[in-house]
Amino acid sequence: MTNNLAPITTSDLRAKKHAGEPIAMITAYDFPSAKLVEEAGAEMILVGDSLGMVVLGYDSTLPVTMDDMLHHTKAVTRAAKRAFVVADLPFLSYHGTVEEGVKNAGRLLQEGLAKAVKMEGGTELVPLVKRCVQAGIPVMGHIGLTPQAVHQLGGYKVQGRDLEAARRLMDEAEALQEAGIFSLVLECVPEEVAALISAKLDIPVIGIGAGSSCDGQVLVFHDLVGYASQLQPKFVKRYADVGTSIRDAVRDYVSEVKERRFPAPEHVFHAKEEMVSKLYGGGGLRS
Ligand SMILES: Nc1nc(=O)c2c([nH]1)NC[C@@H]1CN(c3ccc(C(=O)N[C@@H](CCC(=O)O)C(=O)O)cc3)CN21
Ligand SMILES: CC(C)C(=O)C(=O)O
Numbered sequence: 001m002t003n004n005l006a007p008i009t010t011s012d013l014r015a016k017k018h019a020g021e022p023i024a025m026i027t028a029y030d031f032p033s034a035k036l037v038e039e040a041g042a043e044m045i046l047v048g049d050s051l052g053m054v055v056l057g058y059d060s061t062l063p064v065t066m067d068d069m070l071h072h073t074k075a076v077t078r079a080a081k082r083a084f085v086v087a088d089l090p091f092l093s094y095h096g097t098v099e100e101g102v103k104n105a106g107r108l109l110q111e112g113l114a115k116a117v118k119m120e121g122g123t124e125l126v127p128l129v130k131r132c133v134q135a136g137i138p139v140m141g142h143i144g145l146t147p148q149a150v151h152q153l154g155g156y157k158v159q160g161r162d163l164e165a166a167r168r169l170m171d172e173a174e175a176l177q178e179a180g181i182f183s184l185v186l187e188c189v190p191e192e193v194a195a196l197i198s199a200k201l202d203i204p205v206i207g208i209g210a211g212s213s214c215d216g217q218v219l220v221f222h223d224l225v226g227y228a229s230q231l232q233p234k235f236v237k238r239y240a241d242v243g244t245s246i247r248d249a250v251r252d253y254v255s256e257v258k259e260r261r262f263p264a265p266e267h268v269f270h271a272k273e274e275m276v277s278k279l280y281g282g283g284g285l286r287s
């Protein structure tokens with residue numbers, strides 16, 4: 001029996017796949033959102049490099065640095081006691097030598113306290129994945145739409161639409177599993193292709209825009225709560241509209257300030273009586 005409070009492990013995740021129990025993963029980039037996500041019961045938290053777009057305001061994930069990832073990963077892991085936290089390796093942090101890739105992956109665990117790293121790409125990553133796994137770093141793969149390659153892909157487009165591309169995805173998935181990844185993100189691929197890959201692999205396949213047959217789903221936090229995200233891909237379901245709630249709340253605050261209705265008596269501190277008489281009855285602050 002698995003303990004409800006014990007931290008989730010890679011073997012728990014694999015067991016869920018084989019028990020047919022879907023895995024819920026969601027991104028988080030800071031302490032309060034990670035706490036809420038964990039309280040809501042998500043098994044996995046992704047500190048995604050999407051933070052560059054969602055919380056830093058860049059128009060792609062390419063400007064995100066190792067320092068950005070470490071900063072946000074530290075905040076998330078301070079909140080997450082049970083959820084399995086995966087941190088994205090940012091653009092160019094794993095495209096040089098294998099040694100450099102392992103070093104950057106290791107920093108996300110050693111300094112960021114993540115449990116695993118995620119990297120975008122196919123068979124070219126096999127040597128790096130093997131070295132990370134040898135070093136004890138669990139690696140999550142990410143194929144299909146790989147946003148760090150947006151300029152090569154020509155936009156955020158569905159991948160694996162023709163037979164040849166679908167076969168290539170299956171080959172990449174198998175090569176990465178063989179290299180030792182513990183789980184795989186499949187982004188923006190036809191449901192029929194994702195279903196075959198999920199069925200073929202032994203490891204949990206987590207889909208985003210990849211249909212309902214994957215072993216789990218991942219979404220960007222800000223997309224699903226409706227918090228000021230510019231992107232609205234077809235695969236996003238908005239479960240709330242917190243952007244509107246926040247704007248309304250702040251608008252009320254602004255008008256109450258301007259009308260001197262805030263702060264009200266209950267928000268105010270007072271000086272002691274004898275001090276008030278000194279302050280106002282001569283011998284004030286400058287005596
Ligand atoms: N807020 C946010 N959510 C995300 O899911 C996300 C990010 N940011 N930033 C990094 C990447 C970029 N992603 C994206 C962005 C746009 C589409 C998109 O608009 N796709 C089209 C598909 C068009 C087609 O090929 O048919 C769509 O209509 O959904 C998909 C994934 C996923 N990631
Ligand atoms: C969309 C997910 C899979 C991701 O990589 C991110 O949020 O950065």
Ligand SMILES: [Mg+2]
Pocket residue numbers: 048049050088147
């Ligand atoms: Mg990412």
